Amino acid sequence: MKDVRIGILCFQGAFKEHRYSFEKATQLVDKDIELKVEEVRKPSHLNGLDGLVIPGGESTTMSIFLKIGLKIRLGLAIGVLMTIERVEEGIERSHGCRDHVRAEDFMESLRDWMSKKKAMWGTCAGLILLSNNVLDWKNNSQSLIGGLHVTTVRNSYGRQKDSFEAKLTLDEELGGEFPGIFIRAPSIKSIDSEDVRVLATLDRHPVSVCQNQLLATSFHPELTDDYRFHAFFINMCLNTPSIG
Amino acid sequence: MPILPGVKDGKPLNEGQDTVPSIGFGTFTVKSGLAQMAKGGVVMDVTNAEQARIAEQAGACAVMALERVPADIRKDGGVARMSDPKKIKEICETVSIPVMAKARIGHFAEAQILEALGVDMVDESEVLTQADYENHIDKRQFKIPFVCGARNLGEALRRIAEGAAMIRTKGEAGTGNVVEAVKHARTIKRQINFGKSMDEEELYSYAKELQVPYDLLVKTVEMGRLPIVNFAAGGLATPADVSLLMQLGVDGVFVGSGIFKSSNPEKRAVAMVQAVTHYKDAKKMAEISEDLGEPMVGLNCDDIGEKWSLKESSRD
Numbered sequence: 001m002k003d004v005r006i007g008i009l010c011f012q013g014a015f016k017e018h019r020y021s022f023e024k025a026t027q028l029v030d031k032d033i034e035l036k037v038e039e040v041r042k043p044s045h046l047n048g049l050d051g052l053v054i055p056g057g058e059s060t061t062m063s064i065f066l067k068i069g070l071k072i073r074l075g076l077a078i079g080v081l082m083t084i085e086r087v088e089e090g091i092e093r094s095h096g097c098r099d100h101v102r103a104e105d106f107m108e109s110l111r112d113w114m115s116k117k118k119a120m121w122g123t124c125a126g127l128i129l130l131s132n133n134v135l136d137w138k139n140n141s142q143s144l145i146g147g148l149h150v151t152t153v154r155n156s157y158g159r160q161k162d163s164f165e166a167k168l169t170l171d172e173e174l175g176g177e178f179p180g181i182f183i184r185a186p187s188i189k190s191i192d193s194e195d196v197r198v199l200a201t202l203d204r205h206p207v208s209v210c211q212n213q214l215l216a217t218s219f220h221p222e223l224t225d226d227y228r229f230h231a232f233f234i235n236m237c238l239n240t241p242s243i244g
Numbered sequence: 245m246p247i248l249p250g251v252k253d254g255k256p257l258n259e260g261q262d263t264v265p266s267i268g269f270g271t272f273t274v275k276s277g278l279a280q281m282a283k284g285g286v287v288m289d290v291t292n293a294e295q296a297r298i299a300e301q302a303g304a305c306a307v308m309a310l311e312r313v314p315a316d317i318r319k320d321g322g323v324a325r326m327s328d329p330k331k332i333k334e335i336c337e338t339v340s341i342p343v344m345a346k347a348r349i350g351h352f353a354e355a356q357i358l359e360a361l362g363v364d365m366v367d368e369s370e371v372l373t374q375a376d377y378e379n380h381i382d383k384r385q386f387k388i389p390f391v392c393g394a395r396n397l398g399e400a401l402r403r404i405a406e407g408a409a410m411i412r413t414k415g416e417a418g419t420g421n422v423v424e425a426v427k428h429a430r431t432i433k434r435q436i437n438f439g440k441s442m443d444e445e446e447l448y449s450y451a452k453e454l455q456v457p458y459d460l461l462v463k464t465v466e467m468g469r470l471p472i473v474n475f476a477a478g479g480l481a482t483p484a485d486v487s488l489l490m491q492l493g494v495d496g497v498f499v500g501s502g503i504f505k506s507s508n509p510e511k512r513a514v515a516m517v518q519a520v521t522h523y524k525d526a527k528k529m530a531e532i533s534e535d536l537g538e539p540m541v542g543l544n545c546d547d548i549g550e551k552w553s554l555k556e557s558s559r560d
Contacts, residue, residue: 011521012284012305041521056281057305058341064303065521124281136340160278160342160364161387165268183277184342184364223277 004033004237007040007049011065013057013125015039017222018230025230031238043109051119051237054126054145056183056220059154062125066107066145110145119236120147121215123222128152128186130216135189148214149193156187168200168207168219170228179226180207180219187218199232213240270387272409278342278365278389279410279473282306282496286486286517287475289313289500292331293338299503302513306342306364308498309335314371314418315501315540318548324372326354332361344391349555350376355386365389365410368403370555371417371500377558383407393477395428395553397435398454400470402560405457411470413489414553415478417500420542422485424553425478429492432470439465455560469493478553481506481540483519483533490523501540508537 006022008015019037026035040046054062114120122130129144133151157163160183168180178200188206191198200208200217208217208229215236221229268274285305290296296307311327312320326347336343342364347354354375355366368381370393380403383390389409394400400411413432415425439450439461447465451458463471476489477498486497499516506512515532522528 010284012303014280014283016283017280041525057283058281058285060300060341061285061303061305061517064301064517155340159336159362160389161270161359161362163269163274163278165271165273167267181273181277183274183281220277223273223280 002031002033002238003036004051004234005036005038005049006051006053006234006237007038007045008053008055009062009126010039010041011057012061013055014220014222015053015055017220018053018055018123021222021227021230022234024225025227025234028227028231029234029238033234033238035234043106046109046113049113049118050240051121051233052113053233054120054122054129055222056124056126059125059128062129063144066110066129107145114145114147117213117241119213119215119233119240121217121233121236122148123217123220124183124185127188127216127218128154130214132192134186148209148211148216149191149196150188150209150216151190151192152186152218153189154186155184156189157182157185160184166202168202170200171198174199174228174232178221178228179224181223182207182219185218188216210236272407275389275409276472279391282342282410282475283473284520285496286513286520287344287496287498288503288513288516289498290335290504291327293334295504295509296335296339296343298510299513300339300341302510303517304341304513305496306344307335307339308367308500309343309345309363310371313501313504314552315420315505316418317371318418318543324348326351326358326372329357329361332358332363336362346372347381348372348375350374350379350381350557352381352385355381355390359386359388363388365391367391367412368408369393370414370552374555379559380406380557383409391475393553394432396431397439397464398456399556399560400432400474401454401456401460401464404470404472405460408472410473410475412475412477412498413494415476415480416548416551416553417478418543418552419479419548420481420502420505420540421479421544422481422488423479425476425480425485425489426492428478428553429476429489429494432474433493436464436468436470440468480516481542482536483515483529486516486519487523487529490520496520505540506536506538512536512539 022037130148131152135153163183168178196211198206282305287306288299288304290307299307309332317324344365345358345363346367346369384407391410392403392408393414413425413428451461473495475496476494481502503513518532
């Protein structure tokens, strides 16, 4: 019996659906495992996880939760310049209000955690956050987690009226078809490294990729009752180094 | 380095027609999927592009475009209608998060216009003046999802039967008073629990009493919650209000007048977004709630002339 701890980033989005799918997916995993699915809302929640899911939701919204830590750092810098007693005031100035997550730097903790080569899976908005390059037809830039050598396009298929369901073709190892649900989905415009493996395609275009310990899907397996991607990710978690 | 055909310099794919697959647009899965992606988020009422930008930067998961915020509709009176398409287009161009817009109850032509404008979700809303005494919009005819208000389980399930992909409590919009939203959230919860205590014969009678399809009621009782995403709306003005409703089991919140009628909209908007994520953590809620400036001036629900939550088809 092996323990597997998977965290789901719970800032915003469909995280309960992921939890449910993981619980179902344990039946599809060959090995004897004890799966724990945990909610991640603070940096300390990352401790000891074998894998982390960045669920679908709004990438802009989630990136704001990630960015708040950066604002604190700026606040500290201003504070230090003004003598240390006024750090708090510096934080206040940098954010317009006393920061809500003082002393918590999510991005930094996340990068730290990722450096241990733990498994990560981004669905939809999560794919955007994991991509090294993001093309946007609007000008607002987002803070990205990065790591995955692909270029993605946000809201690539259009607005909600253009959202759709379609059958996907899986690669040989996974085999067969998969029900793809695309909600204001991003697309993968290009694959920028030979390390990236295509797991699923739609009309021959990649819609799911993996690269070492990173997995990404532009669609939502958590909204279907097909749990193969969740099982695939559990297996990825089993293969990551367990440093704890 | 393969470049996919059909995606041009980051422009949306729907501009070219060659790559969009021909099956499965506007299915119920796709409609309710958008609501599922909004979970754990705040939808903020905005009247123009500038407010929409503030909402997006604060972390709203969607914005709701309307002509006037509910508090102003209460103050000014008159007929409240769908927003000017020009305003909606400006908002759609300004933000990358989903844009929702309100249509009057029963006014399917307004909803058709909103769909043509590319709005991501329509709110068939009691906040606007009612357009049909007897009927709600047949929401199944649309490719885009609808959210509808409900005071109780009967209303919620009737709206779902008509094709709504998301439900919200009605509350009492424009008051800054959370009491009605609490009442509606608790009523829905209690009625589902009541159904759970029933055997099949009793559920038949209960379906008749609630005037809802039997199968839908059975499914709801089995799941122990509404079968689609359920948000709170109508009078939420503080982070604590958000936490209260989240703890009563809703999936997210709508905030209307509460933000742009407060003294510091930017700060309050950020706080409301943080609250929906950290609602269980009282210590964090204390930090979030601190020094937000004056909230909107509230109204007691007994003092208001008209209860909007009573707007409903007369046959309901």
